[in-house]
Amino acid sequence: MPPAQFGNAYLNFLSTHDGIGMRPLEGILPKSELNKFxxxxxxxxAFLTHRISQNKKTVYEVNVTLIDAFKETYSGKDNLVLKRFILAHQILFSMEGIPAVYIQNLVGSKNDLKKLETTKSFRSVNRRNWDFDELSKLLKKKSINSKIYLSLINLVKLRKKQPAFHPNATQFTLQLEKNIFGIWRQSIDRSQSIFCVSNLSRQKTKISLLDINLISTEKWYDILSKKRITEIEGNITLLPYQSMWITNKKF
Structure with a gap:
């Protein structure tokens, strides 16, 4: 995508109170792949909301909470739902622009089927009305909701410290192995680079750091795992649905 003019910014989000919009995929994914998805x-x-245009019925939006949307994969269910959910936000937070997180995603809400029964509207599954005291107690317990909330809050705090994640900082897409998504962000003053690489598969995957081209005169760190990258010409192994933010500056 073209960079936004300085002083303007993209607003990036994964889902909204309406669910997950499908129209942005039109013309990008082949119809067979979209139907499979x-x-x-x-x-x-998920529930489907359709629209009719030129006598054709197409899926306009998918009504589902984001955590429930990650329950299934093309290969079936597994125990990596939370990892996929967090990875999606790690990618969201790394991209050019300003990230936005819907409240139901922030607290890991599941489909509200009771509200759906009452309203008969598919959009209701992703519009749970939380009781503040109930939610506060839930987020203090050991629950998937508290894990999600704390993970996302910590990501926000980490992201805010990085000049390379300024909404108008440079972004380039990296050409890496299959199932690896990567972008390079560079701060406006060019002092900080962050290479954001993510494993989109359930398999461990090795990538060569030579493909990322880290500068040998700099020290490099993965600020997500808080580990130093010592062999900049070697390989790194990404675990299933793992992301790394590799930078030359720690803040």
């Missing part, structure tokens, strides 16, 4: 989302508990 929607089929997996339906298995995860």
């Amino acid at each position: 929607i089929k997996v989302l339906k298995k995860s508990g």
Whole structure:
């Protein structure tokens, strides 16, 4: 995507109170791939809202909470739902622009089927009305909700410290191995670089740091795992759905 003019910014988000919009995928994903994707989302508990244009019925949006949307994969269910959910936000937070997180995503809400029964509106599954005291207690317990909340809050805090994540900082897409998504961000004053690499698969995957081209005169760190990268010409192994933010400056 072209960079936004300085002083303007993209607003990036994964889902909203309406669910997950499908229209942005039109013309990008082949129809067969889009249908396969929607089929997996339906298995995860999603409901479909359609529109009719030129006598054609197409899926306009998928109504589901984000955590439930990650329950199924093309290969079936597994125990990596939380890892996929966090990875999606790590990618969201790394991209050019300003990230926005819907409240139901922040607290890990699941589909509100009781509200759906009452309203008969598919959009209701992602519009839970939380009681403040109930939610506060839940977020203090050991629960998937508290894990999600603390993980995302910590990511926000970490992101805010990085000049390379300024909304108008440079972004380039990296050409890496299959199932690896990567971007390079550079601060406006060019003092900080962050290479954001993410494993989109359930398999361990090795990548060569030569493909990222880290400068040998700098020290490099993965600020997500808080580990030093010592062999800049070697390989790194990404665990299933793991992301790394590799930078030359720690803040």
